Amino acid sequence: MSLLSKLQNKDNGIITRSDLKRPQVRILYYALFTICLIITIISIAPPLWVLLSSFKDIKEFTIEPTILPKEYDLNRFIKTWNDLKFFKFYVNSFYSVAGSVVCAIVFNGLLAFALSIIKPKGSKFIYALVLGSLMVPATTSIVPLFININKLGLSGTFYPLWFSIGANAFYVVLYKQFFDTLPKSIIEAARIDGCNNLQIFTRIVMPLSKPITMVVAMYAVNYAWSDFLLPYLVLNNSGLETVMVRLFQFRNGKTADVDILRAIVFAIIPPIILFTAFQKQITQSNTHSGVKG
Amino acid sequence: MVMAPTLLLFAFFVWEPLLASIRLSFYSAKGMRVIEFVGFKNYIDVLHHPDFLPAIRNTFSYTIWSLVIGFLVPIVLAIIINEMVHAKSFFRVGTYFPNIVPGLATVLMWGFIFRPGKTGVLNIILGQLGIEPMVWLSNPKLTIPLIVVTMTWKAAGATALIYLASLQGINPELYEAAIIDGAGIWDRIKHVTIPGLRNLARTLLILQVISVFQILYEPLVMTNGGPNNASISIMQLVFKYAFEKFDYPKAAAVSVIISIFLIILTAVYNKFSKVQDI
Numbered sequence: 001m002s003l004l005s006k007l008q009n010k011d012n013g014i015i016t017r018s019d020l021k022r023p024q025v026r027i028l029y030y031a032l033f034t035i036c037l038i039i040t041i042i043s044i045a046p047p048l049w050v051l052l053s054s055f056k057d058i059k060e061f062t063i064e065p066t067i068l069p070k071e072y073d074l075n076r077f078i079k080t081w082n083d084l085k086f087f088k089f090y091v092n093s094f095y096s097v098a099g100s101v102v103c104a105i106v107f108n109g110l111l112a113f114a115l116s117i118i119k120p121k122g123s124k125f126i127y128a129l130v131l132g133s134l135m136v137p138a139t140t141s142i143v144p145l146f147i148n149i150n151k152l153g154l155s156g157t158f159y160p161l162w163f164s165i166g167a168n169a170f171y172v173v174l175y176k177q178f179f180d181t182l183p184k185s186i187i188e189a190a191r192i193d194g195c196n197n198l199q200i201f202t203r204i205v206m207p208l209s210k211p212i213t214m215v216v217a218m219y220a221v222n223y224a225w226s227d228f229l230l231p232y233l234v235l236n237n238s239g240l241e242t243v244m245v246r247l248f249q250f251r252n253g254k255t256a257d258v259d260i261l262r263a264i265v266f267a268i269i270p271p272i273i274l275f276t277a278f279q280k281q282i283t284q285s286n287t288h289s290g291v292k293g
Numbered sequence: 294m295v296m297a298p299t300l301l302l303f304a305f306f307v308w309e310p311l312l313a314s315i316r317l318s319f320y321s322a323k324g325m326r327v328i329e330f331v332g333f334k335n336y337i338d339v340l341h342h343p344d345f346l347p348a349i350r351n352t353f354s355y356t357i358w359s360l361v362i363g364f365l366v367p368i369v370l371a372i373i374i375n376e377m378v379h380a381k382s383f384f385r386v387g388t389y390f391p392n393i394v395p396g397l398a399t400v401l402m403w404g405f406i407f408r409p410g411k412t413g414v415l416n417i418i419l420g421q422l423g424i425e426p427m428v429w430l431s432n433p434k435l436t437i438p439l440i441v442v443t444m445t446w447k448a449a450g451a452t453a454l455i456y457l458a459s460l461q462g463i464n465p466e467l468y469e470a471a472i473i474d475g476a477g478i479w480d481r482i483k484h485v486t487i488p489g490l491r492n493l494a495r496t497l498l499i500l501q502v503i504s505v506f507q508i509l510y511e512p513l514v515m516t517n518g519g520p521n522n523a524s525i526s527i528m529q530l531v532f533k534y535a536f537e538k539f540d541y542p543k544a545a546a547v548s549v550i551i552s553i554f555l556i557i558l559t560a561v562y563n564k565f566s567k568v569q570d571i
């Protein structure tokens with residue numbers, strides 16, 4: 001009964017309450033509901049399968065494949081974690097992510113602050129250049145970038161990963177759009193009180209911009225944790241490999257399938273924790289930004 | 294002055310490499326040392342290499358498949374989710390979920406699903422239905438569509454959220470007016486919903502083409518370009534030249550070719566969509 005009574009509240013979208021009085025429309029509604037359910041199951045099932053399968057041993061996985069594992073033994077995870085020395089790569093990844101987030105916020109925020117609030121001569125031109133770099137395929141410049149990084153002796157360090165995210169046109173746009181909405185009077189008042197530009201940024205603008213900083217931080221965490229190409233080129237065989245770089249190396253090496261499955265689980269768990277904690281903010285920020293990150 | 298550090302980063306990571314890429318493509322080099330100007334020699338060599346034609350063909354194939362499979366799924370998904378009164382937020386969060394799975398983990402995972410023989414997940418499922426195991430990724434006809442399915446699995450939910458926001462921005466009075474005019478459900482979709490999404494769909498279409506055109510690690514990890522070059526992408530050629538053969542100028546030449554393609558594509562597209570607007 002409650003299923004049906006809920007349909008009485010439908011007052012937006014294409015199908016309306018009065019349509020739902022017709023049995024055909026109600027059948028259509030439940031058909032669409034089923035489609036939605038199937039798509040959602042397809043979205044969730046593969047990672048769930050990886051999680052379940054990673055409990056299996058090699059025999060169960062390759063010789064007599066089963067869908068569900070016969071037993072759930074966490075010791076296998078601990079063994080893989082130790083065998084693959086995953087702790088080290090976790091630490092590397094966390095280190096890389098932390099620096100990336102700081103750089104993403106500070107540098108993109110500063111540029112957007114200059115473009116939105118200080119507006120020095122030529123800022124329109126600079127903004128056009130920044131926007132332009134959104135349109136030009138980034139991967140095409142990977143070779144000279146790699147050469148530059150090597151020439152400066154920065155390969156095998158986290159600096160290129162940290163600082164490259166400080167030059168992200170998308171985050172600059174997000175920040176600038178937000179700064180444009182801040183009341184000018186507060187900034188003027190701070191200036192009269194003798195604040196210089198840097199103080200206005202750190203004491204006035206950034207504290208007022210927590211919501212957008214959260215969005216940028218979440219994007220940056222996800223990006224830095226998942227990024228593969230630049231970390232691979234910079235960190236390969238340096239001992240500082242991140243989880244993703246290691247995952248790629250496993251795939252090329254002789255690691256057993258079940259160990260790779262467990263490594264995938266290790267790689268997915270931190271984003272899942274983050275997603276569960278900030279689920280609302282993440283899905284909403286994605287909706288509001290209107291552009292894919 | 295506050296923007297100087299960031300501009301320096303943009304110069305180092307974005308602008309200078311772009312220009313350097315163009316310059317490098319006209320030079321010969323030994324490792325990372327540039328030697329002499331060779332004109333279009335790198336371009337000619339790259340174009341005549343037997344991998345070039347398959348890579349170009351495949352890249353267009355990826356793009357077309359991603360439009361066939363990937364472009365409509367988020368739109369339809371968003372329209373359906375928007376109509377739901379039951380479990381709406383569950384659907385929203387559930388379909389967004391693949392987006393948080395890192396790209397590399399996604400392709401490794403789907404590699405297990407598409408594995409040939411009786412250990413592949415898809416084959417196990419088909420086996421329950423009494424269907425013999427098949428080869429998936431190593432079937433040249435299926436490789437590209439299956440890689441595109443993987444990409445769609447990851448991205449569709451996140452894109453659907455963007456469409457959902459746009460759907461919620463459609464003025465409800467438009468639907469009311471359509472109903473008063475006697476429009477059925479299909480007419481409402483055709484005359485209210487689709488026009489409401491058109492501009493956003495256009496923008497996302499061009500962004501999708503730009504990103505799929507640069508597809509690299511999906512084929513690199515799932516098939517390594519195989520079987521027999523059936524899935525090699527143009528960006529993978531850049532990777533091969535640069536980081537397997539260490540022939541940086543040729544890699545730069547392929548990069549420049551990709552950029553030229555995309556610039557032409559964007560220009561043609563803009564012109565085309567402007568004509569449509571009038």
